[in-house]
Amino acid sequence: xxxxTIKRNANLAEAINNIGEVSPEAKRKxxxxxxxxxxxxxxxxxxxxxxxxxxxxxxxxxxxxxxxxPRNASQIKTDIASDSIxxxxxxxxxxxxxxxxxxxSMVRQLSSGGSVEVKAVLRSYIDQLEDLYMxx
Numbered sequence: 001x002x003x004x005t006i007k008r009n010a011n012l013a014e015a016i017n018n019i020g021e022v023s024p025e026a027k028r029k030x031x032x033x034x035x036x037x038x039x040x041x042x043x044x045x046x047x048x049x050x051x052x053x054x055x056x057x058x059x060x061x062x063x064x065x066x067x068x069x070p071r072n073a074s075q076i077k078t079d080i081a082s083d084s085i086x087x088x089x090x091x092x093x094x095x096x097x098x099x100x101x102x103x104x105s106m107v108r109q110l111s112s113g114g115s116v117e118v119k120a121v122l123r124s125y126i127d128q129l130e131d132l133y134m135x136x
Contacts, residue, residue, distance in 0.1 A: 023057035
């Protein structure tokens with residue numbers, strides 16, 4: 001890894017940590033891919049004033065940060081769908097959203113050297129969803 005790459009990665013980590021000091025929620029959203037902040041923007045934020053970092057963190061918390069769409073575009077579809085569903089289904093929607101979040105967490109764990117057991121659990125989740133879908 002080149003010295004430039006190492007320096008840039010250090011700047012990115014510093015920016016995320018600076019955001020986390022102001023807003024743990026904004027940091028969580030960045031790290032979970034709920035909001036996208038470009039590497040260039042993060043690098044600039046590593047040198048930014050506290051006020052600028054606070055402004056960006058506030059935008060992220062409020063959901064108005066002008067970055068790229070979240071990696072999980074299905075979350076947007078879920079939010080739109082939840083506005084038009086029957087009240088009886090809202091609880092199921094919340095459960096499925098939590099399930100999807102857990103599933104995504106396990107996928108990240110698996111992709112970063114997770115064990116074979118994690119893969120088996122993920123397969124179990126997929127099977128359960130397929131059963132649910134087939135019985136609808």
